[in-house]
Amino acid sequence: MSALLDHLPEFWQGLVVTLQMTAASFVGAAAVGLVIVAMRVGPVPVLRTVATVYVETLQNLPLLVLLVLAVFGLPEIGLKAGLTTTAIVVIALYEGAYIAEALRSGVNAISSGQGEAARALGLTFGQSLRHVVLPQALRTVVQPIGNIFIALTMNTSLAAAVGVVELTAAANRVNLLEAQPIPIFVGAGLAYAAVAACAGFVTGRLERRLAVAR
Amino acid sequence: MIRVRGLNKWFGEHHVLHDVDLDVARGEVVVVIGPSGSGKSTLCRCLNRLEAADSGEILVDGVPVPEEGRALARLRADVGMVFQNFNLFQHKTVLENVMLAPMKVRGVSRAEAERTAHELLARVGIAEQAGKQPARLSGGQQQRAAIARALAMRPKAMLFDEPTSALDPEMVGEVLDVMTGLAADGMTMVVVTHEMGFARRAADRVVFMDGGRIVETGEPNAFFDSPSTDRARDFLAKVLTH
Numbered sequence: 001m002s003a004l005l006d007h008l009p010e011f012w013q014g015l016v017v018t019l020q021m022t023a024a025s026f027v028g029a030a031a032v033g034l035v036i037v038a039m040r041v042g043p044v045p046v047l048r049t050v051a052t053v054y055v056e057t058l059q060n061l062p063l064l065v066l067l068v069l070a071v072f073g074l075p076e077i078g079l080k081a082g083l084t085t086t087a088i089v090v091i092a093l094y095e096g097a098y099i100a101e102a103l104r105s106g107v108n109a110i111s112s113g114q115g116e117a118a119r120a121l122g123l124t125f126g127q128s129l130r131h132v133v134l135p136q137a138l139r140t141v142v143q144p145i146g147n148i149f150i151a152l153t154m155n156t157s158l159a160a161a162v163g164v165v166e167l168t169a170a171a172n173r174v175n176l177l178e179a180q181p182i183p184i185f186v187g188a189g190l191a192y193a194a195v196a197a198c199a200g201f202v203t204g205r206l207e208r209r210l211a212v213a214r
Numbered sequence: 215m216i217r218v219r220g221l222n223k224w225f226g227e228h229h230v231l232h233d234v235d236l237d238v239a240r241g242e243v244v245v246v247i248g249p250s251g252s253g254k255s256t257l258c259r260c261l262n263r264l265e266a267a268d269s270g271e272i273l274v275d276g277v278p279v280p281e282e283g284r285a286l287a288r289l290r291a292d293v294g295m296v297f298q299n300f301n302l303f304q305h306k307t308v309l310e311n312v313m314l315a316p317m318k319v320r321g322v323s324r325a326e327a328e329r330t331a332h333e334l335l336a337r338v339g340i341a342e343q344a345g346k347q348p349a350r351l352s353g354g355q356q357q358r359a360a361i362a363r364a365l366a367m368r369p370k371a372m373l374f375d376e377p378t379s380a381l382d383p384e385m386v387g388e389v390l391d392v393m394t395g396l397a398a399d400g401m402t403m404v405v406v407t408h409e410m411g412f413a414r415r416a417a418d419r420v421v422f423m424d425g426g427r428i429v430e431t432g433e434p435n436a437f438f439d440s441p442s443t444d445r446a447r448d449f450l451a452k453v454l455t456h
Binding site: 043111113114116117118119120121122123124127131132135136139 | 262264282283284287288289290291292293294295297299301302303304305314315318319360363364367
């Protein structure tokens with residue numbers, strides 16, 4: 001137990017980095033997901049193909065592989081950014097594919113008449129997506145997106161493997177000093193669990209609040 | 215106002231519209247009737263290009279219906295449509311349903327859109343339902359709200375795709391009354407329906423379709439009293455006897 005308490009500042013530092021990465025990459029993933037789903041359900045064949053290829057590619061590669069490729073590959077082609085920034089961008093692009101798929105299932109759950117009615121009124125495809133289809137689609141996928149948020153939180157720990165000192169890396173460093181893996185990683189695990197529990201609580205509240213009578 | 219020439223449409227192998235020609239004059243009310251699967255709904259949906267025809271031309275107010283994009287959206291803004299299943303936006307109140315398109319498409323201010331919306335809801339007789347979610351309304355009220363939503367765009371013409379087919383019998387009348395009022399006010403209307411009483415009462419012209427073709431067209435009294443084709447006679451015998 002003292003192994004944990006003696007190193008609280010390091011844990012705290014790691015947790016802060018984890019939370020920053022989670023927040024930043026979730027915002028990025030949401031933006032990516034919105035753009036991709038708009039392309040994928042839209043009327044332009046080229047964009048649909050691009051979006052499909054994007055989703056299939058990113059979903060079919062392990063995040064760790066993408067992280068390693070980005071961290072070691074991007075400097076080779078002259079793109080240099082901080083480790084944490086690189087990890088945030090990679091996680092955002094990766095989780096964006098999952099968010100796009102969750103949103104797409106939401107769009108498919110909305111009756112096609114909703115979009116037709118919007119377009120029949122003269123709204124462009126983009127306007128009907130933005131004002132009619134997506135607001136309703138989002139309400140039906142609050143829970144799956146909450147799950148993606150939790151998975152994303154856990155996935156930030158993979159950044160430890162490319163040198164970002166977030167919660168898992170911090171725990172690992174402490175363990176190298178103290179050699180007490182069980183209390184140290186149980187402590188780190190509890191911190192992740194607390195973040196996930198908060199996310200679950202928020203999605204539950206959101207889901208009830210956004211429910212639409214149909 | 216609407217001019218259709220040589221319209222053909224296939225769903226896969228199925229030839230749903232077969233060389234259809236149709237003219238609708240300004241202020242005219244054309245009621246399209248015919249058995250299920252005769253292509254009448256598809257014809258209606260082709261007029262604002264919710265369905266793309268495979269060949270033929272459609273002109274609205276002298277302008278060919280654009281294939282896609284903003285030009286198509288502009289045309290649709292001028293042609294109101296009322297659906298069988300109402301298709302009110304479920305996440306918005308009745309009032310917001312009516313306000314949305316004028317604000318987003320016409321750039322009308324919120325205050326003006328709201329004033330117009332209240333006027334239109336009063337006109338279709340559901341002023342007191344303005345603040346409710348669509349799902350809280352009866353079918354007849356929802357369809358009247360949908361008509362108000364279409365009217366809010368001040369359309370040059372209105373398309374009705376079986377507007378009363380999803381309604382309980384006791385609610386059909388209230389929707390038809392609103393439509394009869396519109397017709398009397400001089401709105402150009404294309405109405406696909408099974409309501410023969412409405413056709414007789416409100417139509418300037420009845421168009422009878424069967425098998426993807428327009429089989430017969432005529433002034434309502436003449437059509438209902440003495441149809442000139444066997445198929446129309448056959449159809450009327452079936453729908454008017456019960």
